[in-house]
Amino acid sequence: MKITVKLFAGFRDNRFKMAEQDYPEATTVGDILSSLNIERPELGVALINGRHVLPEHVMVDGQTLSLFPKVGGG
Amino acid sequence: MDKIFRVNLSDLTCKVEEVPAEYATLGGRALTSTIVAAEVPPTCHPLGPNNKLVFAPGMLSGTAAANSGRMSAGAKSPLTGTIKESNAGGTTAQQFAKMGIKAMIIEGMPKDDKWLRLHVTMDGVTFEDASDLVGKQNFDVIDAMNEKFDKKIGVMTIGRPGEERLLSANISVKDPDQKIRSHGRGGLGAVMGSKKIKCITVDATGAGKVEIKDTEKFRAAAKVFAKGMLDHPVTGEGLPTYGTNVLINILNEAGGLPTKNFKYGQCEHHDKVSGETMHDTIAGRPNGHTKHGCHAGCIIQCSQVYVDDKGEYITSGFEYETVWGLGINCLIEDLDDCARIDNAMDNIGIDSIEGAVLIAVAMEAGVIPWGDGKETLRVMNEEIGKCTPLGRILGNGTGSVGAAYGLTRVPVVKNQGIPAYDPRSVKGIGITYATTTMGADHTAGYTIATNILKVGGFVDPLTKEGQVELSRNLQIATTAVDSTGMCIFVAFPALDIPEVLPALVDMIAARFGVEMSVDDFVGMGAKILKMEKAFNTAAGFTAEDDRLPEFFELEPIPPHNAVWDFSPAEIDEVWNF
Ligand code: SF4
Numbered sequence: 070m071k072i073t074v075k076l077f078a079g080f081r082d083n084r085f086k087m088a089e090q091d092y093p094e095a096t097t098v099g100d101i102l103s104s105l106n107i108e109r110p111e112l113g114v115a116l117i118n119g120r121h122v123l124p125e126h127v128m129v130d131g132q133t134l135s136l137f138p139k140v141g142g143g
Numbered sequence: 144m145d146k147i148f149r150v151n152l153s154d155l156t157c158k159v160e161e162v163p164a165e166y167a168t169l170g171g172r173a174l175t176s177t178i179v180a181a182e183v184p185p186t187c188h189p190l191g192p193n194n195k196l197v198f199a200p201g202m203l204s205g206t207a208a209a210n211s212g213r214m215s216a217g218a219k220s221p222l223t224g225t226i227k228e229s230n231a232g233g234t235t236a237q238q239f240a241k242m243g244i245k246a247m248i249i250e251g252m253p254k255d256d257k258w259l260r261l262h263v264t265m266d267g268v269t270f271e272d273a274s275d276l277v278g279k280q281n282f283d284v285i286d287a288m289n290e291k292f293d294k295k296i297g298v299m300t301i302g303r304p305g306e307e308r309l310l311s312a313n314i315s316v317k318d319p320d321q322k323i324r325s326h327g328r329g330g331l332g333a334v335m336g337s338k339k340i341k342c343i344t345v346d347a348t349g350a351g352k353v354e355i356k357d358t359e360k361f362r363a364a365a366k367v368f369a370k371g372m373l374d375h376p377v378t379g380e381g382l383p384t385y386g387t388n389v390l391i392n393i394l395n396e397a398g399g400l401p402t403k404n405f406k407y408g409q410c411e412h413h414d415k416v417s418g419e420t421m422h423d424t425i426a427g428r429p430n431g432h433t434k435h436g437c438h439a440g441c442i443i444q445c446s447q448v449y450v451d452d453k454g455e456y457i458t459s460g461f462e463y464e465t466v467w468g469l470g471i472n473c474l475i476e477d478l479d480d481c482a483r484i485d486n487a488m489d490n491i492g493i494d495s496i497e498g499a500v501l502i503a504v505a506m507e508a509g510v511i512p513w514g515d516g517k518e519t520l521r522v523m524n525e526e527i528g529k530c531t532p533l534g535r536i537l538g539n540g541t542g543s544v545g546a547a548y549g550l551t552r553v554p555v556v557k558n559q560g561i562p563a564y565d566p567r568s569v570k571g572i573g574i575t576y577a578t579t580t581m582g583a584d585h586t587a588g589y590t591i592a593t594n595i596l597k598v599g600g601f602v603d604p605l606t607k608e609g610q611v612e613l614s615r616n617l618q619i620a621t622t623a624v625d626s627t628g629m630c631i632f633v634a635f636p637a638l639d640i641p642e643v644l645p646a647l648v649d650m651i652a653a654r655f656g657v658e659m660s661v662d663d664f665v666g667m668g669a670k671i672l673k674m675e676k677a678f679n680t681a682a683g684f685t686a687e688d689d690r691l692p693e694f695f696e697l698e699p700i701p702p703h704n705a706v707w708d709f710s711p712a713e714i715d716e717v718w719n720f
Contacts, residue, residue, distance in 0.1 A: 075396075077389075077392050077393065077396075077419065078381065078384070078385055078389055078392075078418070078419060079380070079381075079384065081419065111376075113376075113596065113597060114393065114595070114596065114597055116396045116397060118702070119396060119397050119398035119409075119568075119702055119703060120605075121397075121597070121601065121603070135396045137392075137393055137396075138376065138380075138381065139375075139376035139377055139380075139381060139596075139598075140376075140377060140381035140382075140385065140389045140390075140393065140596065141377035141378075141381055141382065141389075141390075141592065141596050141598060141632070141635050142381075142382065142386070142387030142388065142389055142390045142418075142445070142462075142463045143387060143390070143463070143585060143586060143589050143591060143592075143631065143632070
């Protein structure tokens, strides 16, 4: 299935900003992190359609996943 | 021995007073709010002789504690009518602390029309003629003072809008690089202007070291604390690399980025002004610095030096809220334009959050075309900066613009502009905006940490559950942290790393030679917050003032089509402690 992955802040270093990628059915957010060589503790926030999701979340064809390292401001 | 300088403008005297025992361990917000609550009649006119302007360095300012160099300014706010504390970096907090000045209380009103410069030394305060500085904007005042003294002179100054008592006027403080940090919110520059003080210079000659009662305990705790700052990914990596503006993209993705005067929750061109783009822009230009501290001793360094493509300085301290306000909420897509407007706001001396929020309302009113950065810059310099009739309507804040043009989408609470996080789609921050003693202020209880960034746990931003408790706890803790002289970003590690908060409290205990537990520290925050609330109540505020503007209930915000849906009784639960 096709998933659009958007990366932000330090996750972009040596990777990409946005890419449409092919993943097998039932891929989880965690699987996508592994495929990008991002360790779980590095993950700050994962969002789909503006909602926070956990690494166990199972992706659905056509979804866009946004991944942020731990960042803050204010 | 620490002392209090009491500066009376009515008879032009400065009394050097002993610190009352009950103030001995206070500092920053705890001290300014305690003094304002004790000495300022809550119903007084904020620009009249009964208001007082109080400066106090934090409890740990001037010590070796990392990130402790922030100064609090307090008064009754002419913008909100509430008690106000606004803290800033720069050089004066560390100067005051090392000079042993626990607080400076400025009271009364000069009898004649002459503008003054207060000159602060170890011995007290003298009253100097400032007629040569009147009409100058902030950078010219700083240049003039650097020339008169030298670069070590501390400077706090107001621009023309402050002289003219416009309600968005701030107090600008010189930073270690001769640029500006600000006591931004709440119109404290107008209070300084009402007292005919154009500028305050601080000559720290003869200053010693801040006394630490238990140096060994202090040193050990300071080490643990600093390690926490450097170890946490937000303060150790994210903030120094991208600055606070890293939030643009995450708020956009979460649908909480107020766009076009709070009409939408996401913005098409977000990446043009995002933290990532800003980082690459600065890094790719000569003389640009992506890291910079607002005071000596900041080890996080969220600030930056923003330059043009030839390497000429445009601005520094270019914060997320300002970039959001101009780049997203006003639709000004060119980051260089936004930076120039930020610098203009520093120069004329208005709060860069209020300034950006009011421009969006002016755009809605048709005064400035949407997205027109060049015209916005002109309006800043030529209208607000010169206090023309239009400049006064704008410079009196977001509420003033809305009233003058008969608008309803006017994002204010207690007449103070609502910053960069939409309360419909990030509900915890809405509770903070509604209830804080300061008028709409995100820093007063920064639920974004937990609602959006997953720092200190996670509370779903789109549901009502848990928001009141989250906001209450953060408001109490923030009141305590605002009293230490620490920059509020120390809260990120403090929320996640268990050793950080105890280390902070140990530093305070060691500094003053007292016993203090984390519970005592948080209890102090709760006590001060209630004291501030009591001041506001005595000034005439009721629960009905702890509400968001009606449009948040009536206008769903895309993409989540969320509305503000808390009942009055639910909101009021914040004060149940
Ligand atoms: S992190 Fe930023 S706001 Fe805090 S002290 Fe450093 S430069 Fe100032």
